[in-house]
Amino acid sequence: MSAVENRPVDGGPPVKPVRGRGPSLVTRLLESRRLGWGGLALALAAPLVIATPYALNVMTSAAIFVMLAVGLNIVVGYCGLLDLGYAAFFAVGAYTSGVLATELGLPLLATVPIVVVVTVLAGIVIGAPTLRLRSDYLAIVTLGFGEIIRICANNLEITGGPSGIYGIPGLWGDALGPAGFYYATVLIVALAVLLAARLGRSRLGRAWRFVREDEDAAEAMGVHTYKVKLAAYIGGAIWGGLAGVLFAAQLSAISPASFTFLWSALVLMAVVLGGMGSTPGVVIGAIVISLAPELLRGLADYRFFVFGVLLIMVMIVRPQGLWPHRSRETPHTAARSGEAAE
Amino acid sequence: MTLLQVRDLRLAFGGVQAIDGLSFTVDAGEIVSVIGPNGAGKTSAFNCVTGFYKPTGGSVTLDGAPVTGRRPAKIAGLGVSRTFQNPRLFGELSVLDNVRAGTHLWLKQNVFDALVHTPRYRRSEQEATDEAHRWLDFVGLRGDRAGLVRHLPYGEQRRVEIARALARRPRLLLLDEPAAGLNHGEKGELLDLIRRIRELGTAIALIEHDMGLVMEVSQRVVVLNFGKEIADGPPEQVRQDPAVIEAYLGRDADDAELAAAREEVRGVEG
Numbered sequence: 001m002s003a004v005e006n007r008p009v010d011g012g013p014p015v016k017p018v019r020g021r022g023p024s025l026v027t028r029l030l031e032s033r034r035l036g037w038g039g040l041a042l043a044l045a046a047p048l049v050i051a052t053p054y055a056l057n058v059m060t061s062a063a064i065f066v067m068l069a070v071g072l073n074i075v076v077g078y079c080g081l082l083d084l085g086y087a088a089f090f091a092v093g094a095y096t097s098g099v100l101a102t103e104l105g106l107p108l109l110a111t112v113p114i115v116v117v118v119t120v121l122a123g124i125v126i127g128a129p130t131l132r133l134r135s136d137y138l139a140i141v142t143l144g145f146g147e148i149i150r151i152c153a154n155n156l157e158i159t160g161g162p163s164g165i166y167g168i169p170g171l172w173g174d175a176l177g178p179a180g181f182y183y184a185t186v187l188i189v190a191l192a193v194l195l196a197a198r199l200g201r202s203r204l205g206r207a208w209r210f211v212r213e214d215e216d217a218a219e220a221m222g223v224h225t226y227k228v229k230l231a232a233y234i235g236g237a238i239w240g241g242l243a244g245v246l247f248a249a250q251l252s253a254i255s256p257a258s259f260t261f262l263w264s265a266l267v268l269m270a271v272v273l274g275g276m277g278s279t280p281g282v283v284i285g286a287i288v289i290s291l292a293p294e295l296l297r298g299l300a301d302y303r304f305f306v307f308g309v310l311l312i313m314v315m316i317v318r319p320q321g322l323w324p325h326r327s328r329e330t331p332h333t334a335a336r337s338g339e340a341a342e
Numbered sequence: 343m344t345l346l347q348v349r350d351l352r353l354a355f356g357g358v359q360a361i362d363g364l365s366f367t368v369d370a371g372e373i374v375s376v377i378g379p380n381g382a383g384k385t386s387a388f389n390c391v392t393g394f395y396k397p398t399g400g401s402v403t404l405d406g407a408p409v410t411g412r413r414p415a416k417i418a419g420l421g422v423s424r425t426f427q428n429p430r431l432f433g434e435l436s437v438l439d440n441v442r443a444g445t446h447l448w449l450k451q452n453v454f455d456a457l458v459h460t461p462r463y464r465r466s467e468q469e470a471t472d473e474a475h476r477w478l479d480f481v482g483l484r485g486d487r488a489g490l491v492r493h494l495p496y497g498e499q500r501r502v503e504i505a506r507a508l509a510r511r512p513r514l515l516l517l518d519e520p521a522a523g524l525n526h527g528e529k530g531e532l533l534d535l536i537r538r539i540r541e542l543g544t545a546i547a548l549i550e551h552d553m554g555l556v557m558e559v560s561q562r563v564v565v566l567n568f569g570k571e572i573a574d575g576p577p578e579q580v581r582q583d584p585a586v587i588e589a590y591l592g593r594d595a596d597d598a599e600l601a602a603a604r605e606e607v608r609g610v611e612g
Contacts, residue, residue: 221510
């Protein structure tokens with residue numbers, strides 16, 4: 001391929017690539033890699049401001065919710081597959097670790113590898129038959145699977161039926177107090193956010209976006225769309241399942257009532273509100289969705305009404321989400337390699 | 343050496359026989375044009391070759407390997423790349439990301455590399471970026487490469503689509519009406535681009551309505567009408583073929599119309 005060179009076309013004007021204006025200061029600040037560290041520092045500093053048991057509990061729930069939203073973002077945001085039954089994976093993770101910990105007496109951390117295996121299997125079992133469907137049909141079927149998992153938990157003996165499982169140990173037995181558990185959760189969730197973002201910027205992550213944009217064109221470029229979609233589903237399942245482990249550790253008791261359709265809807269809302277496919281957006285969306293009802297407690301009976309009105313207003317003002325995804329071309333990648341240093 | 347062999351291809355949509363016993367070959371490094379009136383089955387034939395349609399009969403072999411009815415990604419994996427009649431780009435992604443799609447099949451990077459950011463990850467990402475720039479240079483893209491592809495003008499989007507197909511490093515490139523909607527100057531540049539692609543050693547199958555372009559670049563021309571092949575040969579021979587002239591005009595044409603049709607088939611000479 002020696003003929004590859006930038007030579008002007010005969011008779012035409014010389015070919016000169018045009019580059020866009022450089023990003024503004026705000027854009028550079030918002031896309032800085034240090035932003036993630038800033039967010040983590042904020043989360044770690046929060047207990048210094050307020051550390052009542054109630055506040056720690058709310059903040060821990062918010063962190064777990066962030067992990068769920070980042071996991072669903074792999075499926076919905078990156079790959080464009082509308083999943084209305086995401087709580088299913090959350091439930092599979094929570095129940096697997098809960099059952100293993102209470103029945104076999106395993107420490108919770110020891111259940112993690114098994115949880116990963118089980119959620120991957122759940123992702124394959126739910127994904128393999130449904131991923132041949134497109135858009136609306138997929139949404140309906142995933143909604144069905146979400147309910148099936150919950151109803152199974154409600155009726156099986158090993159899951160404790162409607163009353164669920166109680167007495168689940170904490171992450172390190174009971175060695176961590178509420179503050180310790182909060183810090184551990186924040187660190188685990190931060191790692192999960194980082195890894196999900198890295199997946200999004202990889203060869204596989206690009207393939208997911210190609211599938212979202214145009215399945216046929218992706219297929220023509222050699223992307224095996226079925227396998228790639230299944231990979232997104234499995235990724236989402238792992239993130240959701242591990243969030244389930246944290247959830248079980250936090251509450252020490254789980255029941256089918258914890259995994260209703262409302263959960264799936266709220267996680268999806270966090271992804272859409274924040275900006276589909278955008279990691280910082282989805283993190284902020286999740287924090288807003290999980291903290292807003294708590295902050296609105298002063299309004300008593302009106303709080304969910306006000307919450308709903310706020311969500312509708314945000315979607316009218318910013319339909320693309322609070323922090324929409326921007327294609328990531330740094331000045332380094334936007335320039336040819338030889339010119340990158342300029 | 344025969345790269346693509348299509349034998350007795352048949353495709354029916356319900357009762358409509360879109361392709362009715364089509365056979366043609368493309369040799370390595372050759373440029374073959376497929377022409378014919380609207381609805382003759384040209385794009386359907388391309389879709390059968392690239393796996394988007396499952397033919398109801400006949401066979402497609404690539405370099406001796408049967409690929410009939412396999413999924414498009416598998417056929418792309420064997421070194422076939424294509425563009426679409428209407429550009430089908432990934433609109434919400436950057437121009438560079440669109441071309442990086444072509445690197446998907448050969449970029450050496452797995453999930454572990456991506457999660458841990460191994461040196462191999464950095465190397466392969468740099469390689470994908472360099473490759474994207476290289477092919478955008480090759481097609482002579484004018485426009486912002488970091489911006490969204492849907493913000494580019496139509497003619498430039500066509501270039502990006504060809505760059506994406508080339509980044510696949512194909513042995514066979516199928517171009518479906520690459521000149522449609524291009525102005526005179528852009529057609530001239532496309533002609534030059536097609537020649538430079540052939541210099542890379544890539545075989546090209548081309549569907550095109552612009553006869554000037556077809557006669558200029560093709561080594562062989564295959565003419566379809568009603569899903570059947572009515573002529574196959576070098577451009578000089580095909581343009582004299584009475585069956586071809588008739589297909590483009592119909593049987594009852596008077597002499598003046600026939601002369602006009604000959605002009606049309608002959609295209610812009612010189």
